[in-house]
Amino acid sequence: MTEHPGRRSGRKARTAGEPAPSVSLEAKLKPSQSRAHQTFEAILAVSGELLAEVGFERLSTNLVCQRAGLTPPALYRYFPNKYAILSELGRRLMDAQDRAVFDWIEAGGLVADSMDEAIAKNREIQETVNQITRDMPGGVWILRAMRAVPMLQDIRIASRDKVARHTAERLLEQYPASSTEEIYAATRITTELMMAATEMVLEQPDADEALVTQEVCRMVCLYYSQFAGGKTRYNL
Template sequence: MPKRVALPAEPMLVPLDARATPSQSRARNTFEAVLSTAGELLGEVGFERLSTNLVCERAGITPPALYRYFPNKYAILGELARRLMEAQDEAVFAWVQSGGLQAANLEEAVEKNQEMQRQVNEITRNSPGGVWIMRALRAVPLLRDIRIASRDQVAAQISARLTTAYPDVPEVELFRSARLTTEMMYAATEMVLEEPTEDEDRINEDVCWMVAMHYRRLAERYGAS
């Protein structure tokens, strides 16, 4: 299991947004080079040792070129985090639109959830610094709102779709359940990526059974058919 290192206290009111979104080709290349390089470095040196100077040295750019777009390393991490969450969310939304929440029985529900979980795992695995970004989203207070906003957006879509399948369950309960199950599947992705020796298929299957059984129990609690 990877060793977890306590993160240092963070300064207050640190800007998390990029200063500008480049429009010209050369500027866009610099912008993307900063992000991809930071993602690579996260996997090599971790969050604590990541610095804008390291990014500049590896990317072959000057500090003024980096600071034109990113005021600090938190802004770089914030952009990487938003991109990762947006990519995950888009996959989930597409899955919902294609009928991912519709299942005739528990086994089908588990299979459909596994399909989505595999997609999310792969998106995270292929994103710059993916696993480190997921860790930072939990551990770094400045970044937590990005993860929470993503979770709640996904939960809102899922719970809205489930009102038809579970008409007897109060909407507030469906939303709470959608938030809970989204957190569970997020944690399973973390486990898979942080511990690559584990059986990914088994972890996916187990968490998807947990999710499916949770909704069955919720329906039974409110007398839904």
């Protein structure tokens, strides 16, 4: 039966920019040969550039083909649609941010001898994550796509939870008497808060980045100081 415009049905309407549930978000081919790898990377690079110019709603595979000098069949060898491209870009951005956080933790980022030092260390990683996003072509629009397109939201959530779990494991080593549930809840909340701060300063040019970064780091440090239990060492 044909469903006429305006006829009510049991199906939930999709929001603008949201792909149909059957749309694939996976690359069709992960290239191993040099030439194919170059084409794969060129598609992603061009897509990032176009995102910065036209946004994710106006991005299309036709635009990518025109800019990259590819035919549609050549692009479709690697990506079935623009959402698969956005998915790959989102994973790459989140992976780059996650690696930076993990390296920061391994270098002692969670340990400080004073509140001022703790805030300074948190500022360091927050500024690093901001810069990683800023340096990636279309980085701001990739963040927006992961919020606006429901099928892409899992990429952002998976990144947040991976960082939160890793941070919680380290904090539990330092505070074995603390509740696992409370520590993990705290790391999820603070990771989400810092991700939101990154989105805020990059999406709103009039925001005072230094002030926003300073204040969000102060909030995180004060929150985590509760687990120190009155000790002089602040582990964040």
